[in-house]
Amino acid sequence: MRMxxxxxxxxxxxxxxxxxxxxxxxxxxxDVKARGxxxxxxxxxxxxxxxxxxxxxxxxxxxxxxxxxxxxxxxKENAVEFVAVTSGNRIAFLTTNKxxxxxxxxxxxxxxxxxxxxxxxxxxSGHLILVHKDxxxxxxxxxxxxxxxxxxxxxxxIVTGELxxxxxxxxxxxxxxxxxxxxxxxxxxxxxxDVLLLDLQKRNPELKIAGWPPFRPAPYGLGVRKGDKEWLDxxxxxxxxxxxxxxxxxxxxKWFGENKKALLELK
Amino acid sequence: xxxxxxxxxxxxxxxxxxVKFTIALACLVIILGTFLGxxxxxxxxxxxxxxxYPASFIVEITRDTPIIMQMFFIFFGLPALGIRLKTFPxxxxxxxxxxxxxxxxxxxxxxxxxxxxxxDAAKSLGMNYFQMMIHVIIPQALRRMLPPAMNLxxxxxxxxxxxxxxxxxxxxxxxxxxxxxxxRSLEIYLVxxxxxxxxxxxxxxxxxxxxxxxxTGF
Numbered sequence: 264m265r266m267x268x269x270x271x272x273x274x275x276x277x278x279x280x281x282x283x284x285x286x287x288x289x290x291x292x293x294d295v296k297a298r299g300x301x302x303x304x305x306x307x308x309x310x311x312x313x314x315x316x317x318x319x320x321x322x323x324x325x326x327x328x329x330x331x332x333x334x335x336x337x338x339k340e341n342a343v344e345f346v347a348v349t350s351g352n353r354i355a356f357l358t359t360n361k362x363x364x365x366x367x368x369x370x371x372x373x374x375x376x377x378x379x380x381x382x383x384x385x386x387x388s389g390h391l392i393l394v395h396k397d398x399x400x401x402x403x404x405x406x407x408x409x410x411x412x413x414x415x416x417x418x419x420x421i422v423t424g425e426l427x428x429x430x431x432x433x434x435x436x437x438x439x440x441x442x443x444x445x446x447x448x449x450x451x452x453x454x455x456x457d458v459l460l461l462d463l464q465k466r467n468p469e470l471k472i473a474g475w476p477p478f479r480p481a482p483y484g485l486g487v488r489k490g491d492k493e494w495l496d497x498x499x500x501x502x503x504x505x506x507x508x509x510x511x512x513x514x515x516x517k518w519f520g521e522n523k524k525a526l527l528e529l530k
Numbered sequence: 531x532x533x534x535x536x537x538x539x540x541x542x543x544x545x546x547x548x549v550k551f552t553i554a555l556a557c558l559v560i561i562l563g564t565f566l567g568x569x570x571x572x573x574x575x576x577x578x579x580x581x582x583y584p585a586s587f588i589v590e591i592t593r594d595t596p597i598i599m600q601m602f603f604i605f606f607g608l609p610a611l612g613i614r615l616k617t618f619p620x621x622x623x624x625x626x627x628x629x630x631x632x633x634x635x636x637x638x639x640x641x642x643x644x645x646x647x648x649x650d651a652a653k654s655l656g657m658n659y660f661q662m663m664i665h666v667i668i669p670q671a672l673r674r675m676l677p678p679a680m681n682l683x684x685x686x687x688x689x690x691x692x693x694x695x696x697x698x699x700x701x702x703x704x705x706x707x708x709x710x711x712x713x714r715s716l717e718i719y720l721v722x723x724x725x726x727x728x729x730x731x732x733x734x735x736x737x738x739x740x741x742x743x744x745x746t747g748f
Binding site for chain 2: 307308309310314315316317318319346347348351352355356359360361437438439440442443463466
């Protein structure tokens with residue numbers, strides 16, 4: 264699908280999201296309890312937050328947080344159904360009641376706050392730059408006037424546009440494509456979330472990370488339907504409890520432990 | 531960057547689980563679309579305005595808007611009116627309507643292209659409308675419909691990949707998930723292309739064979 268089509272789609276989506284405002288909001292908490300399971304929108308193409316393994320099983324940090332929510336609600340962590348969402352369609356899935364909650368590495372932004380409500384932050388993410396080993400690019404200011412690959416709908420794309428307006432952004436649908444563009448030297452740098460780039464650098468020793476420390480930090484939050492206070496409170500209570508006990512730290516270490524020094528801490 | 535067969539072997543079962551959706555959707559859409567399309571096509575040829583106008587309206591709407599928009603409208607738009615469909619029914623409904631609209635045009639075109647003498651001959655034998663259609667017109671029109679219909683079917687099979695946008699898990703989506711995990715796009719895309727080819731090629735081959743045959747009456 265070409266970019267133009269995608270833009271059209273995106274605008275239609277936003278419009279439909281607005282239309283769906285008219286829908287009455289039933290209490291999600293009662294719905295979930297009556298159903299006996301949670302329906303969570305997770306990514307299936309964004310390791311280490313949400314991906315599928317070779318057997319097709321959902322895995323990742325977000326997936327584990329969903330299981331923790333289910334455990335809190337029903338006492339068993341498999342009382343959760345995963346629905347695959349993408350950055351482009353996750354909000355529409357939520358507002359049209361197809362899922363109960365978004366757990367899809369979603370940065371909290373003012374713009375999105377107008378449409379949905381966020382839980383307390385559950386992850387702190389920043390942005391980094393991936394470049395070739397021989398690159399002179401050291402900090403984000405060095406991107407001025409250069410070709411940079413970004414992934415559509417990512418905060419990496421937005422942040423690059425804001426911080427370095429002269430950088431020529433080339434947007435791709437998927438991280439794999441943004442990376443390929445850098446490897447083929449069609450662009451000089453790739454800007455994305457720190458976690459992802461650290462992972463990509465490990466797989467590609469000919470590349471290195473620039474832009475330390477992660478710039479423009481932004482917290483991730485879980486998304487719920489606007490005005491559904493009871494459900495939001497219940498989600499927040501679970502997250503708070505996880506942070507108080509060891510369970511949050513355990514999950515964090517499981518998925519991000521090897522990058523402990525590089526990543527930002529969630530305050 | 532060596533070619534990695536291992537990635538293909540490891541992930542083939544997962545890809546094939548996506549193929550199931552692709553084939554199920556394609557079959558359903560081709561059957562439903564053909565059935566609806568024939569009804570719509572004949573309605574467009576009707577002398578009765580009350581039948582002809584609504585049929586034309588449906589055909590034009592489905593043919594002149596992108597299939598992806600129709601999917602979006604059904605999946606994300608209808609809930610605003612209180613109609614909630616899950617991914618598979620949404621994709622199937624949207625694509626069937628699209629297929630029906632296009633099939634209707636193929637049916638209408640084929641029947642219109644028959645010489646008027648055929649209609650007059652049938653009437654002079656005292657046949658009513660249905661007898662004329664079943665014994666004289668449709669058998670001849672069918673020959674002319676086959677090639678464009680086959681083209682439409684191959685297009686539909688390839689377009690099932692659009693269902694990924696509304697969250698359907700099909701072949702293209704499965705491939706994308708594997709690529710984002712393994713970063714082996716060349717290998718995975720080659721396999722995906724091969725799978726689509728295996729599904730579509732027999733159809734194209736058959737179409738060419740039919741086209742080569744001289745169109746004669748039954």
